[in-house]
Amino acid sequence: MLIARLTQWAFYDTKNPQYLLSVGDVFYNSERYDDALKAYEYADKRLPGQAVVREKIALAKAHRKEEKLVRKEDL
Secondary structure, rough: HHHHHHHHHHHOOOOOOHHHHHHHHHHHOHHHHHHHHHHHHHOOOOOOOOHHHHHHHHHHHHHHHHHHHHHHHOO
16 A cells, blocks of 8 residues: 555656655565666656665665575575
């Protein structure tokens, strides 16, 4: 429900990336790194060059890469 509400707010408030960051944080904390990365990248498009957004993108990419390595090892 929270994700749906935040996504709806992000859709209507196209100037404020905070809703997208919040959606990304929910996904990130749920270990859904691909979805988190998408939300953070959309936030970066709305307000490019923000250090906080770039850091969140870097963290999501790092966790996603780590997750893929673990999957390869499990095969």
